[in-house]
Amino acid sequence: MKAPAFWSHGQTSCYAKLLAPLSCLYNQITTSRANRLADFKADIPVICIGNLTMGGAGKTPTAIALCKMLRRLGKNPAFLSRGYGGSLTGPVFVTTAHKAVEVGDEPLLLRQHAPVCVSQNRIDGAKALVAHGADIIIMDDGFQNPHLHKDLSLIVIDGGFGHGNERVFPAGPLRESLQNGLGRTDLAILIGDDATGTTERLHQIKPDLPILKAHIRAEENPVLRERPCLAFAGIGRPEKFFDTLNQQGLNLVGTEAFSDHHLFHANEINSLKEKAKNSGATLVTTEKDFVRLPPALQDGIETLKITLDFEQADMLNEHLKQY
Template sequence: MGLGERWLKAVYGDATWLRLLRPLEFLYCKAVARRAFAYRTGRRAIWQAEVPVIVVGNVTLGGTGKSPLVAWLGRYLVSRGWHPGIVSRGYGGNAGNEYPLRVAGDTEVERCGDEPRMLARQTGLPVVVDPDRPRGARALIEAGCDIVISDDGLQHLALGRDIELIVVDGRRGFGNGRCLPAGPLREPLGRLDDADAVLMNGDPIFAPPQGAWVFRLVSREWRSLADGARCALTPLPFSGPVHAVAGIGNPGRFFATLADLGIEVIPHGFADHYHFTAADLAFDDGRPVVMTAKDAEKCQAIAPPDSWVLEVEAEPEPGFEAWLEARLATLR
């Protein structure tokens, strides 16, 4: 377990030694408040697009199921007659001076990052990576998009937004409720009051924010990493125990999902956005390797032949869909 994983375990378990970091937390919160105030008062510029912008983000570190919700939102908008595009910072990638970078299924993951390429594959929508979110959004609008989804854009305040959606892990919640580095929060919990909607990934095991909606990650099918062939969930396309590989914000959730499917798991957790090598996947015992769609973007060329991807989709509750439809009607 690396330093990052140990820290996440501590903040979600409220380890007592984190109290030593509270002076740094105070300074962090002051800096966050000053930055927000600068945008709110016009000291820092906010660019407002001529088309609606929906921001999907989170207030915690450690993975919440945000990317599957972004993919669902893109497909939902298409079904309602919109022409959406997705803008992302492209964490883990570096395109040098090529920004804004239009992402395709064959774009090198080292340039665009794993999540943007996964979203491009899953949705078929225009996806642009740019650390400058307004510039990336402009590129999407110039390409014909009439609505923009900003992936993980909650803290990127330079891009104006019409709808803010905050995603929370229903199991982990807000950990010890404290901000970095004494806790997992990017912003104080009062930030939830500013959002248009809060979505819980799975039934919460804590008292959720008032009015929060629930969505679930539903396993859909298996995909062979070797040839792209797709198979139903059952019967399983492999047998025996599997090596489960997850370089995501919350590997334990993936391992639990596999166990719920009746699969005997040998877990291998890595840091979020981990850069895999062939040695990381060389278990030398002939057992199948199973991974997330996000990890598959980086492992396509280095995974052993008997490697499989579990494809999942977000399913929000009907009440949220009705709420979103009403909001979108006002934006048209």
């Protein structure tokens, strides 16, 4: 789904007020569940990467960056995912033969860096990873899931969006209240410039919360400089991707935004390819969108690879060394 405009930072709306009773109920249910004592503690550490809002905030690039850091520390990390959007309940280890409709899109990206177990039951997934030989688990999402004990809980925040209007779903983008979510947070990672005063706001609620800053770095793709570009994306905030392309100095002649985790149909991709052809442009999308495309439709579509750089990498390293 696309986030409604009234979810944005600083917005007031009669819709938010009308939905307030439902938000109260949703928050009570989520809070009660999230604050439960964990059912199971794995034999190896579990680092959970989550967020407090609906939609994408940068969890997957954060998970990949942490995986690389842990490898440099001599660890053997593996990923645990519920495989959002996939049909397999697991536990199943992701292979090159799997498709996004089976395991979700994030696991296909994560698998390029470490083993990935998709399991809707996080406990069973953790047990499978221990048996597989991992010595530390990176859990992609699951911050509100109470079943598996987390040794370190990180939340990822989109600096351009913050926490929106700070209301709980459906009146706003929050999965739970800021106060409750921050109570379980060990470390926050703010990606991009802080456009909404998030750092100050978080420290008002939890003064001692470590907040690390990070920035998305796009890798050079020479093909994208040869011709104009037509971009499309079905992620949490497609405009972030389009802004990144503009920041690269590319000639962006058009954009098409789809809902998060959108499963593209052949007619949609063929239509986009036709538009690109008519404008003499290269069709470009995100890595996450690309892996959701059937192989037969991937031809002729470029991607922009991204990396997450931390401003205080040494501080994060010190946190990870504890595990």
